Amino acid sequence: MCHVLLVEDYLPDVRLTQRAFRKAESNVEITHVLDGVEALDFLHKRGRYLTAATPDFILLDLNMPRKDGRQVLAEIRKDDNLKHIPVIVLTTSSQDYDVREAHHLGANAYVVKPVKYADFETAVSHIDSFWTKTAKLPKPTP
Amino acid sequence: MNDFDKLEAIPFPAVLWRVESEDPGDTRLVGCNKLARSVPGAIHRYIGQTVREFIPNTLGLPREFNTAEATLRVAQTGEPEHFPKVPFRDPTSDIPPAVFNIHITRWEANLILFTYEVEEMGGISMDALFQIERRLRMLEHLPGYIVVLDNEGTITEINRMSPAYAGMDFVGRKQWEMGLPEAADRIHARWLQFLHEDEGDHPVDVPGLPEGSWYRLWYTRLDPWTVLCTIIDVTDVKVYEQELVERNLELARSNEDLSQFAYAASHDLQEPLRTITSYLNILVEDLGPQLSDEMAEYIRFITQASLRMKELIEGLLRYARVESQGEPMGEVDLNEAVTSTIKLFRSHPVHFEVDPLPKVMGDKTQIRQVFENLINNSIRYRKPGTAAQVHIRHLGTTDGFHEFVVEDDGIGIAPEYHEMIFQIFKRLHTRQEYDGTGIGLALVRRIVDRHGGRVWVRSAEGDGADFHFTLPVNAFC
Numbered sequence: 001m002c003h004v005l006l007v008e009d010y011l012p013d014v015r016l017t018q019r020a021f022r023k024a025e026s027n028v029e030i031t032h033v034l035d036g037v038e039a040l041d042f043l044h045k046r047g048r049y050l051t052a053a054t055p056d057f058i059l060l061d062l063n064m065p066r067k068d069g070r071q072v073l074a075e076i077r078k079d080d081n082l083k084h085i086p087v088i089v090l091t092t093s094s095q096d097y098d099v100r101e102a103h104h105l106g107a108n109a110y111v112v113k114p115v116k117y118a119d120f121e122t123a124v125s126h127i128d129s130f131w132t133k134t135a136k137l138p139k140p141t142p
Numbered sequence: 143m144n145d146f147d148k149l150e151a152i153p154f155p156a157v158l159w160r161v162e163s164e165d166p167g168d169t170r171l172v173g174c175n176k177l178a179r180s181v182p183g184a185i186h187r188y189i190g191q192t193v194r195e196f197i198p199n200t201l202g203l204p205r206e207f208n209t210a211e212a213t214l215r216v217a218q219t220g221e222p223e224h225f226p227k228v229p230f231r232d233p234t235s236d237i238p239p240a241v242f243n244i245h246i247t248r249w250e251a252n253l254i255l256f257t258y259e260v261e262e263m264g265g266i267s268m269d270a271l272f273q274i275e276r277r278l279r280m281l282e283h284l285p286g287y288i289v290v291l292d293n294e295g296t297i298t299e300i301n302r303m304s305p306a307y308a309g310m311d312f313v314g315r316k317q318w319e320m321g322l323p324e325a326a327d328r329i330h331a332r333w334l335q336f337l338h339e340d341e342g343d344h345p346v347d348v349p350g351l352p353e354g355s356w357y358r359l360w361y362t363r364l365d366p367w368t369v370l371c372t373i374i375d376v377t378d379v380k381v382y383e384q385e386l387v388e389r390n391l392e393l394a395r396s397n398e399d400l401s402q403f404a405y406a407a408s409h410d411l412q413e414p415l416r417t418i419t420s421y422l423n424i425l426v427e428d429l430g431p432q433l434s435d436e437m438a439e440y441i442r443f444i445t446q447a448s449l450r451m452k453e454l455i456e457g458l459l460r461y462a463r464v465e466s467q468g469e470p471m472g473e474v475d476l477n478e479a480v481t482s483t484i485k486l487f488r489s490h491p492v493h494f495e496v497d498p499l500p501k502v503m504g505d506k507t508q509i510r511q512v513f514e515n516l517i518n519n520s521i522r523y524r525k526p527g528t529a530a531q532v533h534i535r536h537l538g539t540t541d542g543f544h545e546f547v548v549e550d551d552g553i554g555i556a557p558e559y560h561e562m563i564f565q566i567f568k569r570l571h572t573r574q575e576y577d578g579t580g581i582g583l584a585l586v587r588r589i590v591d592r593h594g595g596r597v598w599v600r601s602a603e604g605d606g607a608d609f610h611f612t613l614p615v616n617a618f619c
Contacts (some may be wrong), residue, residue, distance in 0.1 A: 012417045019424070092413050115412065115452065117420035 002028045002132045005055035007039040007072065009064040009089075013113065020124035028132060031055065032086070040075060043082055051053065056137050057086040059127070060091055062102070070105060077106040084138045088127060103112025149175045155242075155258040157185055158249070159193070159213060166217035167194035168252065181258055182232035182240055192260060193217075209256070212246055216254050217427040222247040227261055238264030262456065276331050278326045287373035290364070291317055295333055296369070310515065317371055321350050321357065328480065336361045336369075347376060356380040397465070404462035408455045410456045415455065419448045454567070457581030462568060464508065464588045471593075473616050476546075480534055492521050499536050500544055502613040509587040513548070515582040520550035523607070524576060543595055543612040556603040586611070 008014050008091050014032050021028055031052070033039045042049040058076075060068035069089060073077075076082045079101065086108040089096070094112045112119045131137070149156055155178035162168045170192045172187075179186050188196055193213050198212040212223045213371040223246045231239035241262035249255040260268055281288050282301050289312075290299040297312045297320075312320055318329040325348035332346040345360040361369050369615055404430035422445050425434070433441070477500035484494050502509070517532055522529035536547040553571070555563060562568050566584035590611050591596040 010417075012421065015531070016417075016420055088571075092409075092416070113416070115416050117423040120420065 002056045002137075003053055004028045004030050005037065005058045006030050006032045007036065007058065007069065008032065008061045009034050010061070013061075013125045014116070016120060017124060021123045022126060023121055024096065024125035024128045026128040027127075028128065036069065036072040037136060039072050040067070043076065044120060054082075055085065056110075057131050059088050059090045060107075062089060062091040068079060070101060073102065073105040073107060084137075086131065086137065088092070088131070145250075146173055149173060152368055153177075154260065155181045157256045159217075159254040159256070161217045161252045161254065166214040167192060168268055169193045169213055169217045173198065178258065180237060181242070182230040182237045184234070184235065191483070193525070209244055209246065213264050214256060216246050216248060220248045286375065288375065289320075289371040290318055291369045291371055292367060293337070294367070321348060325357075327347055332359070333361070340389060347380070377432065382540075401462050401465040405459055405466050408458040408462060411455050412459075413484075415452055416446055419445065420447065432597070436467075454581075457579045457585070458566075461581060461585055461588060464585065464592055468592060469505045469507060471499050471503050472503055474504045474509050475501050476509070476536075479506060479510050480513055483510050483517065486514060487517060487521065490521050493516065493525065493529055493531050493532070495533045497535045498532070499546070502544055502618050503616040504593050504613055505589075508592070512586050512589050512611065515586050516548040519609075520552055520607070523550075523552040525551065534597065537610070539615060542615050544615055545610060545612050547608050547610045549606065549608045551606040554603045554605045554607050555599060555601045557601075560599050560601070564597065
């Protein structure tokens with residue numbers, strides 16, 4: 001069982017992502033938070049996330065209210081307890097400078113949300129099979 | 143008005159003799175007007191003498207020039223006499239030689255008037271002199287400054303000045319001292335350049351008075367010792383130039399804004415659309431067998447409308463990207479670009495004929511897009527039941543631009559639509575007849591525009607269409 005943190009402010013995309021994982025018969029357990037502030041609370045086990053578990057990888061949207069994906073990514077990479085967590089950016093932006101900036105900030109992959117639903121399902125199933133089966137993920141620092 | 147005032151009013155040199163007795167020899171030279179003092183021979187020196195005293199000066203003069211003897215006759219008879227073309231010269235002064243038509247007439251009871259109508263002065267005919275005079279007047283009245291300089295830049299002559307300089311005496315001063323201090327350096331620099339490097343008449347523009355004025359100044363060499371400096375007021379020109387620059391900047395800004403807006407708008411429109419189509423898919427997937435035929439049709443309508451909207455948004459995005467995401471211009475070999483574009487149409491009903499094409503300066507991806515869209519058009523609007531015939535040719539080069547044409551044998555375009563077809567989202571056919579988004583040709587025009595070229599169509603309805611466009615010559619080939 002793989003634990004994924006999905007950081008996404010747009011509920012239709014949250015459901016879409018959850019459904020796509022389900023359809024891929026994935027073995028992941030998805031926790032969803034609505035913006036960057038919540039994501040960091042979750043990762044730092046603060047407020048209502050005192051008992052949260054550190055996720056195995058993160059699916060991160062870029063454009064969100066309050067604190068956007070770029071800031072979240074930057075804070076994760078600065079934090080010794082979090083910097084090992086793979087972060088996959090999942091966004092609608094296909095702008096080259098967004099791709100470059102995300103990698104510069106330490107993203108492990110950058111995936112543009114496909115416009116067609118069928119393609120979206122395919123993309124999610126690729127993410128699922130690569131990060132849960134193909135890739136060997138780091139164990140959290142004790 | 144006394145006799146002498148009348149004399150002054152005569153527009154020629156004139157002298158007056160007075161008959162003093164029955165003896166014509168007593169006729170005395172009593173005065174002359176100012177003009178007469180400039181006649182060679184200085185006749186004014188003889189004022190006070192009688193004809194008798196004067197005649198020894200004229201001894202040996204041929205009869206046709208001897209006006210002194212004529213004075214005697216006129217004194218006696220009163221009949222006027224005329225002496226055409228009498229030459230005068232005076233080696234003792236620097237007055238130029240002249241030729242006069244002399245008229246001798248009785249003036250009132252006891253006066254005899256000599257008028258010296260100038261025929262020639264200094265070897266120059268009066269006609270020529272008048273012409274020179276007229277030219278000089280033209281210069282005087284020119285609404286600008288004509289300044290004659292020596293090789294030191296000192297003003298030796300100046301024409302009638304504009305009000306700004308009225309009453310100021312510049313002769314003898316350096317010409318760069320005429321204007322504002324901030325202009326002096328630039329004028330001086332241009333002067334030195336003119337003098338030492340290049341005697342071309344490139345103008346220099348400098349600020350002047352009144353405040354906000356601009357003057358354009360240039361030098362022309364008159365002879366080895368003098369230079370002509372011409373100065374005209376170009377304030378209006380400068381004001382228009384400045385307005386033009388500002389308007390262009392504004393235009394560029396608003397174009398940029400529009401590009402950004404179109405890009406942002408089309409990108410943001412995509413997201414809700416993605417949600418609509420995704421959830422339609424999910425609905426059909428989940429409800430599939432339960433849907434009535436009617437509902438299935440409604441869902442199909444929504445799906446089709448969303449797909450169409452997606453095409454439009456993508457088109458808009460491509461259109462906006464021509465400016466906002468264009469690549470830098472470089473050398474593009476059109477033979478390669480067209481060959482690779484044609485490969486995209488391998489499975490389409492189209493035959494190509496491509497003449498040899500040159501290299502151009504441009505954005506390779508965008509230029510391919512131009513050919514792709516034009517070929518697409520030729521295929522889409524081919525005659526029903528046939529394959530499109532597309533002929534791509536280079537027509538020639540003018541003013542730094544290559545002209546190309548993509549010709550087809552399709553259904554053609556009526557002349558009244560030749561301009562409209564390049565506007566975004568404009569279509570000539572219903573979607574049932576021919577599909578398309580109305581982006582293709584708008585994109586072609588925008589790309590060609592970005593390259594500084596032009597695109598137009600020659601076509602008659604039912605008789606194929608020739609799409610012409612121009613692209614810049616590669617200056618480095």
